[in-house]
Amino acid sequence: MSPKKVIIIGGGFGGLNAAKGLARANHEVVLIDKTNHHLFQPLLYQVASAVLSPSDIAAPIREVLSHQKNTTVFMGNVVKIDKKARKVHLQNGDVMDYDYLIVGVGARHSYFGRKEWEKHAPGIKTIPDALQIRETILTSFEKAERCDSISQAQKFLNFVIIGGGPTGVEVAGAIAEIAHKTMLQNFRRIDTTKTKVYLVEGSPSILPVYPQKLSNKAQQYLEGLGVQVLTGKMVSDITEEGVGIGDRFIESENVIWAAGNQASPLLKTLKVELDRQGRCKVEADLSVPGYPEVFVIGDASHCKGKTDQPVPSLAPAAVQMGRYVARIIKKETPLEKRRPFYYVDKGTMATIGKAKAIGMFGHIRFSGYPAWLAWCFVHIMYLIGFRNRFLVVLEWTFSYMSNHRGSRLIHSSIEKLLSKSNQEKPPK
Amino acid sequence: MSPKKVIIIGGGFGGLNAAKGLARANHEVVLIDKTNHHLFQPLLYQVASAVLSPSDIAAPIREVLSHQKNTTVFMGNVVKIDKKARKVHLQNGDVMDYDYLIVGVGARHSYFGRKEWEKHAPGIKTIPDALQIRETILTSFEKAERCDSISQAQKFLNFVIIGGGPTGVEVAGAIAEIAHKTMLQNFRRIDTTKTKVYLVEGSPSILPVYPQKLSNKAQQYLEGLGVQVLTGKMVSDITEEGVGIGDRFIESENVIWAAGNQASPLLKTLKVELDRQGRCKVEADLSVPGYPEVFVIGDASHCKGKTDQPVPSLAPAAVQMGRYVARIIKKETPLEKRRPFYYVDKGTMATIGKAKAIGMFGHIRFSGYPAWLAWCFVHIMYLIGFRNRFLVVLEWTFSYMSNHRGSRLIHSSIEKLLSKSNQEKPPK
Numbered sequence: 001m002s003p004k005k006v007i008i009i010g011g012g013f014g015g016l017n018a019a020k021g022l023a024r025a026n027h028e029v030v031l032i033d034k035t036n037h038h039l040f041q042p043l044l045y046q047v048a049s050a051v052l053s054p055s056d057i058a059a060p061i062r063e064v065l066s067h068q069k070n071t072t073v074f075m076g077n078v079v080k081i082d083k084k085a086r087k088v089h090l091q092n093g094d095v096m097d098y099d100y101l102i103v104g105v106g107a108r109h110s111y112f113g114r115k116e117w118e119k120h121a122p123g124i125k126t127i128p129d130a131l132q133i134r135e136t137i138l139t140s141f142e143k144a145e146r147c148d149s150i151s152q153a154q155k156f157l158n159f160v161i162i163g164g165g166p167t168g169v170e171v172a173g174a175i176a177e178i179a180h181k182t183m184l185q186n187f188r189r190i191d192t193t194k195t196k197v198y199l200v201e202g203s204p205s206i207l208p209v210y211p212q213k214l215s216n217k218a219q220q221y222l223e224g225l226g227v228q229v230l231t232g233k234m235v236s237d238i239t240e241e242g243v244g245i246g247d248r249f250i251e252s253e254n255v256i257w258a259a260g261n262q263a264s265p266l267l268k269t270l271k272v273e274l275d276r277q278g279r280c281k282v283e284a285d286l287s288v289p290g291y292p293e294v295f296v297i298g299d300a301s302h303c304k305g306k307t308d309q310p311v312p313s314l315a316p317a318a319v320q321m322g323r324y325v326a327r328i329i330k331k332e333t334p335l336e337k338r339r340p341f342y343y344v345d346k347g348t349m350a351t352i353g354k355a356k357a358i359g360m361f362g363h364i365r366f367s368g369y370p371a372w373l374a375w376c377f378v379h380i381m382y383l384i385g386f387r388n389r390f391l392v393v394l395e396w397t398f399s400y401m402s403n404h405r406g407s408r409l410i411h412s413s414i415e416k417l418l419s420k421s422n423q424e425k426p427p428k
Numbered sequence: 429m430s431p432k433k434v435i436i437i438g439g440g441f442g443g444l445n446a447a448k449g450l451a452r453a454n455h456e457v458v459l460i461d462k463t464n465h466h467l468f469q470p471l472l473y474q475v476a477s478a479v480l481s482p483s484d485i486a487a488p489i490r491e492v493l494s495h496q497k498n499t500t501v502f503m504g505n506v507v508k509i510d511k512k513a514r515k516v517h518l519q520n521g522d523v524m525d526y527d528y529l530i531v532g533v534g535a536r537h538s539y540f541g542r543k544e545w546e547k548h549a550p551g552i553k554t555i556p557d558a559l560q561i562r563e564t565i566l567t568s569f570e571k572a573e574r575c576d577s578i579s580q581a582q583k584f585l586n587f588v589i590i591g592g593g594p595t596g597v598e599v600a601g602a603i604a605e606i607a608h609k610t611m612l613q614n615f616r617r618i619d620t621t622k623t624k625v626y627l628v629e630g631s632p633s634i635l636p637v638y639p640q641k642l643s644n645k646a647q648q649y650l651e652g653l654g655v656q657v658l659t660g661k662m663v664s665d666i667t668e669e670g671v672g673i674g675d676r677f678i679e680s681e682n683v684i685w686a687a688g689n690q691a692s693p694l695l696k697t698l699k700v701e702l703d704r705q706g707r708c709k710v711e712a713d714l715s716v717p718g719y720p721e722v723f724v725i726g727d728a729s730h731c732k733g734k735t736d737q738p739v740p741s742l743a744p745a746a747v748q749m750g751r752y753v754a755r756i757i758k759k760e761t762p763l764e765k766r767r768p769f770y771y772v773d774k775g776t777m778a779t780i781g782k783a784k785a786i787g788m789f790g791h792i793r794f795s796g797y798p799a800w801l802a803w804c805f806v807h808i809m810y811l812i813g814f815r816n817r818f819l820v821v822l823e824w825t826f827s828y829m830s831n832h833r834g835s836r837l838i839h840s841s842i843e844k845l846l847s848k849s850n851q852e853k854p855p856k
Contacts, residue, residue: 034841036570053481055835062614063836072616075570077842091843094574127839142464142503146522186490188500387826394822398815407483408491411555413462414505415519 004099013318014104014298021326049174110262163259164201284340297321432527442532442726449754477602538690591687592629712768725749
């Protein structure tokens with residue numbers, strides 16, 4: 001069996017675990033990612049809410065793979081996959097051949113056709129996203145402090161999160177905590193308890209994939225933190241002034257998008273059938289129909305599990321897919337001998353503020369403090385690298401004990417922020 | 429004694445310590461800073477060299493002052509001081525009155541009249557500066573990895589630091605370490621030991637304020653780390669291709685400016701005599717001539733010490749000035765009763781890579797490992813906040829033991845970096 005060339009596109013949960021699974025394979029492995037780091041996305045909202053720093057939850061990919069002598073890491077952007085010629089094309093003109101290809105390019109946000117909303121309502125998928133949101137949140141409090149009356153300040157103290165899935169719930173809880181606990185003593189002129197946090201969800205309840213009892217519990221926790229949960233409501237418009245929800249308009253500078261995912265547009269160049277979210281419909285072995293050497297994994301992949309439902313777009317699923325595909329490639333298992341991919345559901349959880357969470361594992365439901373501890377534990381274990389685990393535990397301990405947030409930095413100076421927003425105020 | 433209104437411009441070492449000194453004063457205190465954080469500038473080069481995160485060395489000012497009920501913090505940019513009317517004008521049009529004014533606005537870099545050099549050779553004064561440099565350094569290694577030959581890669585592996593003072597020396601040592609230790613296993617195609625680091629200084633020796641023996645020692649340490657020290661050399665030009673030094677031209681994408689300071693341009697509006705670096709010439713009590721209620725402290729201040737030399741622009745000096753002025757204002761000591769400011773020299777130190785430093789305290793000179801330990805200790809003690817001290821000790825321990833750097837993140841994706849540099853490469 002001669003060594004083959006394996007290209008992995010994407011250093012997220014899927015791609016990175018595929019690469020690690022090929023550490024001892026007799027192949028040449030090349031991993032290409034648009035950034036230089038593996039990002040622990042489930043905790044990215046904590047960078048946005050100023051609890052963690054970016055480097056607490058990201059690890060340089062080449063550092064993680066530095067001991068794998070058969071693996072080279074490139075920072076590059078793949079713009080086209082030519083499955084017939086077995087080549088990938090990069091943005092800067094480079095072209096690379098492959099014998100095996102693993103596509104783990106993940107997903108971005110979908111704005112349901114209203115692309116113009118994106119600049120007013122950023123999502124949280126990358127570090128720049130999270131830092132942008134953090135800056136907006138912290139700057140809003142600063143701007144509110146400069147206002148002469150609460151009515152002027154209110155639009156800086158309104159936060160609207162669109163999307164009642166786990167990300168939206170977690171962000172809403174985190175912002176409510178910043179306002180009502182962390183910032184309480186820090187401001188003299190504004191009353192940060194006047195902060196209003198809205199969570200908007202189109203379905204009849206938040207966390208629609210969870211059982212009703214757990215969704216209700218989550219809503220209860222959120223309302224306890226001061227979040228106004230608006231279910232069964234669709235967003236009609238988003239402008240720089242705020243958000244239209246049905247007939248109502250909420251003035252806000254802080255609108256965060258946590259609804260709707262769309263798989264990376266690179267997948268279109270695969271010329272394979274895609275589902276409604278743009279994910280590739282793959283075979284039971286995660287390969288592209290007719291091309292057993294090309295695999296699509298993680299959030300980019302639409303793969304039927306043992307039931308009719310596709311495997312969910314979750315980090316543990318991406319990890320399992322990455323390892324599965326690595327095993328096939330390592331042994332070069334021919335198509336007819338490959339066992340189908342089987343997703344082992346290790347449960348899902350969502351946290352709501354400090355010390356509360358909900359979770360389910362098979363038929364087991366849990367909530368409250370035990371769920372939160374489980375949530376913390378699982379996230380720590382999935383983090384890459386001892387250093388990151390240690391730092392995150394530290395930051396969480398600090399944050400839990402003191403109600404302070406460690407990373408409340410606005411990087412930009414006010415000159416830069418003012419030139420961005422061209423704000424004028426009358427002299428007083 | 430009725431309460432007075434004290435405005436402090438700048439939340440650096442001077443301004444923040446002045447504010448803390450007024451915690452129990454019977455006055456209303458307002459601190460205005462362009463950013464929302466106090467920055468521990470002496471360690472900023474470690475953010476640039478990917479050892480520390482920004483939030484390890486910065487603390488939100490309003491957090492630090494949150495227990496002082498008499499103190500309000502604003503994020504704002506003061507553009508004019510009207511000392512006759514006793515008012516300060518902000519960029520957004522606000523105007524504030526004061527009874528006492530403390531100006532601690534610090535310094536920026538001076539490019540000796542060649543402002544166009546700044547975009548090719550950034551300095552390290554703010555967090556965005558440091559992150560920009562970090563991104564450039566790490567991206568250079570990534571670009572070098574993509575080159576087909578070492579000759580193509582070399583310009584990405586050349587680093588030029590201009591200015592042989594403590595900052596320049598510390599940065600040069602840090603970059604040499606990244607290249608020759610940290611990155612060693614991480615790259616497959618390039619040999620990071622081919623990295624060339626140049627430190628350029630116009631004077632006959634680096635660290636010109638230190639005694640010759642210590643400067644020589646520092647140079648020896650740097651050369652041991654692989655740094656080429658070019659003394660008695662002036663920079664003739666800086667372009668996007670690299671740096672002209674006398675007749676020589678060094679191709680480089682990584683040019684860092686660590687030479688020459690210039691006090692903030694706000695001081696011109698004080699209409700007071702300035703020195704060559706733009707610092708205000710103040711009286712012995714740090715007040716502006718003729719205006720005993722206006723004080724200028726820190727790097728913005730030119731104050732004669734007990735000798736003819738002005739008090740140096742160092743963090744400990746700024747701290748002492750801040751506390752001194754706070755004592756005067758707290759008691760409202762009239763001009764004729766004020767004792768002159770006296771700077772207590774607690775020594776200076778500079779570190780060169782891991783486990784080496786030089787320092788002097790009065791007539792005592794020291795170098796090597798003991799100097800480095802002293803350097804670490806002093807910096808930890810001056811950091812604001814337990815959390816920051818703890819994290820920095822942790823990061824240093826981690827970095828020291830493993831030769832890894834904790835914060836090797838390039839935030840931007842390659843798409844963004846490519847659109848910035850418009851780079852094209854032929855297909856291979």
